[in-house]
Amino acid sequence: MPAPEIRVDQLTGARVLIAPGRAERPDQFAARPWHRHGPDGCPFCEGNEAATPPEIAVDRPGGGEPDGPGWITRTVPNLYPAILTPEEAAAADDGDAPAAGILGGAGGGQAAGGVAGAGAGSAFASPADPLLSSTRGVEPDMFASRPAIGAHEVIVNAPAHLASIGQLDEAGLVAAVAAWRERMRAHGDAAWVQLILNQGPDAGASIEHSHAQLGAMNFVPAAVARERERFGSYRERTAGASLLGEILREEIRRSDRLVAIDDEVALICPWASRFPWELRIVPRRPTARFEEDEGGASMLGRAVRALAKLFGEEPQLNLWVKTAPRGVEHFHWHLDLIPRIEPTSAFEIATGVDINMVGPERAAADLRAAIESDG
Numbered sequence: 001m002p003a004p005e006i007r008v009d010q011l012t013g014a015r016v017l018i019a020p021g022r023a024e025r026p027d028q029f030a031a032r033p034w035h036r037h038g039p040d041g042c043p044f045c046e047g048n049e050a051a052t053p054p055e056i057a058v059d060r061p062g063g064g065e066p067d068g069p070g071w072i073t074r075t076v077p078n079l080y081p082a083i084l085t086p087e088e089a090a091a092a093d094d095g096d097a098p099a100a101g102i103l104g105g106a107g108g109g110q111a112a113g114g115v116a117g118a119g120a121g122s123a124f125a126s127p128a129d130p131l132l133s134s135t136r137g138v139e140p141d142m143f144a145s146r147p148a149i150g151a152h153e154v155i156v157n158a159p160a161h162l163a164s165i166g167q168l169d170e171a172g173l174v175a176a177v178a179a180w181r182e183r184m185r186a187h188g189d190a191a192w193v194q195l196i197l198n199q200g201p202d203a204g205a206s207i208e209h210s211h212a213q214l215g216a217m218n219f220v221p222a223a224v225a226r227e228r229e230r231f232g233s234y235r236e237r238t239a240g241a242s243l244l245g246e247i248l249r250e251e252i253r254r255s256d257r258l259v260a261i262d263d264e265v266a267l268i269c270p271w272a273s274r275f276p277w278e279l280r281i282v283p284r285r286p287t288a289r290f291e292e293d294e295g296g297a298s299m300l301g302r303a304v305r306a307l308a309k310l311f312g313e314e315p316q317l318n319l320w321v322k323t324a325p326r327g328v329e330h331f332h333w334h335l336d337l338i339p340r341i342e343p344t345s346a347f348e349i350a351t352g353v354d355i356n357m358v359g360p361e362r363a364a365a366d367l368r369a370a371i372e373s374d375g
Helices: 020-024 087-095 170-186 223-235 243-254 297-311 346-351 361-375
Strands: 005-008 015-018 057-059 073-077 150-156 192-199 211-217 258-261 265-268 278-282 317-322 333-341 352-356
Touching: 057 150, 073 170, 087 150, 170 192, 170 211, 170 265, 223 243, 223 352, 243 258, 243 317, 258 297, 258 361, 278 297, 297 333, 297 361, 346 352
Parallel strands: 015 352
Antiparallel strands: 005 015, 057 073, 073 150, 150 211, 192 211, 192 317, 258 265, 265 278, 278 333, 317 333
16 A cells, blocks of 8 residues: 655645545545536526626627627626625625625725735735734734625626536637636736636536636635745745746656646646645746736646546536735746545544545546547
8 A cells, every 4th residue: 555645735835645545445436426407597598698697797799788698708796795895795784785796896905915915904914813913901802804895706608508618619718718817807906816616516516507706805815825925935045936937847847747738838736736636737937817828728628628538527626726916926827626526524624634545646647648548
């Protein structure tokens, strides 16, 4: 049985247990079955525009009336937002929050500030944190909170009822990724913009029709702040080198975790992969912001097709983009995706240390073989 290893994620400092021997357990994992419902009653299908809030952005090349057919991608407010616009937050305080969800607007709120980002008024530290109170004799409020201000949008990836981004043709995937970038740019005044995609019910998708979600926030999540700090620290210690750029150069040289590469980006299984067959798309030229770059759509298609080939069907998956927070220039965007294979265990929840039963070297070999067999 292969010996477990502790690996450290170079970007975050988080520890991961690589334990391939656990893959030999009797309940050996596989892609979870995914029973699809089809287009009946789907609010995201073309022709059902009245079932969503009014669109706030659309790619409708032939023109036409708003909230009508003829579109390629379409962005609408989330009906069940996790983040409210300032107007909605004010209405909620009055007990009269609008039922239609987010009505538009950018991130607002606090700016991300400079690279230090340590003050209580910055987007990297919350005034609601009771430990920020440093004055002797002042009793901190251990139960303070702040309004969740920003925007929460849904980007519908295609007019036809497709349950997976792997079902998009090349032009459709390029259009979808372009829409993601356009909506991220639209919220350039937010401290942090998070683009995600949940595919399948086990991945958190409540609607089957392929769509991404965007959250524009007035704070920077701790995991992102840690990554930003490590990028900055590495740059200072190396007189200007990019942390992820150096990692990618070494991954290409070693090649055991390299899955595919083209002129724009590389596809790798990260050294400290937290999940089985985790994949990362990294631009070959260090670029801080995903929304200001152009590459990656073609490689995303290759990645999803390779997973489908490996598992024999389109897997349920999660996808997310890491881009530079506002005001941060020394960063290197990347896009990560994972097939949903096994649920999180109590050990992982308790410790924050993930256990990965498929080493990234094996995962990369499996995925390379899938790509090669696909022609």
